[in-house]
Amino acid sequence: MSTPELSGAAWRKSSHSGGNEGNCVELATTPERLVAARDSRNLSGPVLCFGPAEWCAFYTGVKSGSYDSPGAH
Numbered sequence: 001m002s003t004p005e006l007s008g009a010a011w012r013k014s015s016h017s018g019g020n021e022g023n024c025v026e027l028a029t030t031p032e033r034l035v036a037a038r039d040s041r042n043l044s045g046p047v048l049c050f051g052p053a054e055w056c057a058f059y060t061g062v063k064s065g066s067y068d069s070p071g072a073h
Helices: 052-064
Strands: 025-029 035-039 048-050
Touching: 048 052
Parallel strands: none
Antiparallel strands: 025 035, 035 048
């Protein structure tokens, strides 16, 4: 897969992040219909890109707690 075009991406921060400089994730969609995710504290850092099916599976896993650390709740 080629590198997606992100130069004009409209990044959105989670409404759950608040303004406390905590662990924040920003998302954007690309012209290739990918969902891009990055750390809002490291804007020039790595970006993860998900196709529609992969994003759906990842999002479902996050919502169900599949990726939570033991004792996180």
